[in-house]
Amino acid sequence: MALKTAQQYEESLRKLNFKVYLQGELVKSPVDHPMIRPSMNSVKMTYELAQDPQYADLMTATSHLTGKKVNRFCHLHQSTDDLVKKVKMQRLLGQKTAACFQRCVGMDAVNAVDSTTFEMDQKLGTKYHDRFNKFLLKMQEEDWTVDGAMTDPKGDRGLSPSKQVDPDLFVHVVEKREDGIVVSGAKAHQTGAINSHWILVMPTISMTKEDADYAVSFCAPADAEGIFYIYGRQSCDTRKLEGGDIDVGNKQFGGHEALMVFDNVFIPWENVFMCGESEFSGMLVERFAGYHRQSYGGCKVGVGDVLIGAAATAAEFNGAAKASHVKDKLIEMMHLNETLYACGIACSAEGHKTASGNYIIDLLLANVCKQNVTRFPYEIARLAEDIAGGLMVTMPSEKDLRHPEIGKVVEKYFRGVASVSTENRMRILRLIENITLGTAAVGYRTESMHGAGSPQAQRIMIARQGNLDKKKELAKAIAGIK
Amino acid sequence: MNNRRISIIFCGGCNPRINRGQIAAQVQNMLMESGYQVGYNSLDVDFVIYISGCTAGCALKYNHSKLPAAVIAASSIDAVTIDEAKLVTEVTKRVRGYFE
Numbered sequence: 306m307a308l309k310t311a312q313q314y315e316e317s318l319r320k321l322n323f324k325v326y327l328q329g330e331l332v333k334s335p336v337d338h339p340m341i342r343p344s345m346n347s348v349k350m351t352y353e354l355a356q357d358p359q360y361a362d363l364m365t366a367t368s369h370l371t372g373k374k375v376n377r378f379c380h381l382h383q384s385t386d387d388l389v390k391k392v393k394m395q396r397l398l399g400q401k402t403a404a405c406f407q408r409c410v411g412m413d414a415v416n417a418v419d420s421t422t423f424e425m426d427q428k429l430g431t432k433y434h435d436r437f438n439k440f441l442l443k444m445q446e447e448d449w450t451v452d453g454a455m456t457d458p459k460g461d462r463g464l465s466p467s468k469q470v471d472p473d474l475f476v477h478v479v480e481k482r483e484d485g486i487v488v489s490g491a492k493a494h495q496t497g498a499i500n501s502h503w504i505l506v507m508p509t510i511s512m513t514k515e516d517a518d519y520a521v522s523f524c525a526p527a528d529a530e531g532i533f534y535i536y537g538r539q540s541c542d543t544r545k546l547e548g549g550d551i552d553v554g555n556k557q558f559g560g561h562e563a564l565m566v567f568d569n570v571f572i573p574w575e576n577v578f579m580c581g582e583s584e585f586s587g588m589l590v591e592r593f594a595g596y597h598r599q600s601y602g603g604c605k606v607g608v609g610d611v612l613i614g615a616a617a618t619a620a621e622f623n624g625a626a627k628a629s630h631v632k633d634k635l636i637e638m639m640h641l642n643e644t645l646y647a648c649g650i651a652c653s654a655e656g657h658k659t660a661s662g663n664y665i666i667d668l669l670l671a672n673v674c675k676q677n678v679t680r681f682p683y684e685i686a687r688l689a690e691d692i693a694g695g696l697m698v699t700m701p702s703e704k705d706l707r708h709p710e711i712g713k714v715v716e717k718y719f720r721g722v723a724s725v726s727t728e729n730r731m732r733i734l735r736l737i738e739n740i741t742l743g744t745a746a747v748g749y750r751t752e753s754m755h756g757a758g759s760p761q762a763q764r765i766m767i768a769r770q771g772n773l774d775k776k777k778e779l780a781k782a783i784a785g786i787k
Numbered sequence: 788m789n790n791r792r793i794s795i796i797f798c799g800g801c802n803p804r805i806n807r808g809q810i811a812a813q814v815q816n817m818l819m820e821s822g823y824q825v826g827y828n829s830l831d832v833d834f835v836i837y838i839s840g841c842t843a844g845c846a847l848k849y850n851h852s853k854l855p856a857a858v859i860a861a862s863s864i865d866a867v868t869i870d871e872a873k874l875v876t877e878v879t880k881r882v883r884g885y886f887e
Contacts, residue, residue, distance in 0.1 A: 655843040
């Protein structure tokens with residue numbers, strides 16, 4: 306089975322024995338939980354579109370391992386065209402879900418682990434790359450969703466992993482056995498973890514020799530013995546328990562994050578891809594972060610497309626579409642959104658081949674891309690709120706609209722242009738609310754700020770890669786300075 | 788000494804992270820001292836050294852051939868990062884390794 310159908314994906318999740326806590330309770334069936342299911346639907350879309358001939362060019366690729374068609378999320382980029390298509394695929398999925406579709410972290414993780422394990426083996430004589438390829442082959446054949454798990458809780462940011470008061474604040478090896486390792490700790494903010502079949506763990510920072518126990522990378526089934534999850538809250542999340550379909554803003558799709566806890570989890574050697582090689586932890590982090598910073602030049606743009614469309618629709622429903630300042634604000638939103646896309650495409654087009662054969666983005670441009678993502682969605686959201694008007698956050702609930710008596714009042718006083726129903730006006734405003742400050746704002750705003758590394762992390766990379774000495778040479782040459 | 792014709796092919800040089808001209812000159816000198824013929828920007832040779840100023844690797848991207856080659860792109864040779872100071876000796880080692 307190289308490509309799962311959407312239904313097969315959902316059924317495959319049902320077979321997993323997840324241990325998930327949500328609002329203090331153990332969840333019986335995550336797939337069917339009303340607060341989790343929309344996020345599953347977003348991942349499901351990555352399977353559904355891969356089956357659709359209209360989208361096959363972006364959603365699928367040819368495996369370099371088998372020559373078979375695989376979902377692009379399971380693919381190692383074999384060219385700069387593949388890198389470009391990745392960004393286009395992410396824009397497409399952002400447009401179709403208006404949410405985080407979660408599967409990128411796994412794609413970015415396998416691409417980073419592939420080249421890092423190859424170079425590690427070349428230098429140190431280890432055997433990680435062959436092991437990794439076996440995992441990748443299985444991932445492609447089974448069309449797994451894989452959670453690329455990097456971010457540790459980190460505790461005191463001023464202390465290295467081995468100096469923390471609590472050793473579990475970074476995932477680490479607690480025991481080495483003949484047949485494998487035992488790990489403990491946790492990974493925070495794990496996007497899509499509960500919609501994943503497997504997890505691929507990577508270290509979160511560049512490590513030194515004294516942190517060797519923390520320089521660990523491995524894969525494990527998402528429901529492995531000893532792994533459990535605590536589901537993250539989102540703004541307005543309990544609206545999903547109310548049963549309506551207007552107030553949630555986006556009834557069908559969403560994203561999720563969770564704390565992933567490892568309580569003495571056994572990992573067989575065949576699933577270990579780094580164990581103590583601290584000098585390569587920085588390379589793995591930098592490459593994963595680079596790929597993920599590229600990703601945001603696609604996914605956030607797709608969600609931005611929906612938000613801009615929603616703002617333009619709201620302007621029409623409000624009767625303000627012809628106002629010149631509204632038109633100008635929509636132009637500004639499109640300009641910002643396409644600038645993000647341009648960065649995603651640029652860092653892909655300027656990518657290059659790694660020693661293992663897969664392709665990696667231009668790191669400088671990927672960091673510029675993500676730095677813009679920490680800013681532009683906020684401005685796009687601000688302009689959307691400006692156009693939408695205050696009603697977006699003051700209007701009554703769907704239950705009020707449906708009420709036999711006050712419903713008529715709601716209908717009467719919340720109508721905009723006569724040709725559009727009050728219900729439709731409420732729907733578009735709730736969608737804007739969802740993306741700018743509801744459940745989807747997790748992905749569109751704060752994840753844009755901190756996901757794939759907070760702004761300062763990109764500035765460090767830009768400082769490193771920006772070629773400032775060359776710029777000084779250029780200036781001196783023009784100025785006649787010798 | 789026949790069939791030891793080397794060509795150095797450059798990228799366009801829009802934003803180089805390394806001094807391409809200096810590296811090429813040093814490589815040329817070292818190889819010519821050993822009896823190689825070294826020219827520039829030709830594919831009518833036995834071995835190509837691609838020199839790109841950054842990792843985008845435009846020298847190879849826009850002048851691809853099936854000839855044996857060594858690829859410098861910023862501080863890397865054949866996709867493996869090395870110190871910039873070692874680029875010249877490493878690339879000449881590869882040329883000699885191919886012919887000898």
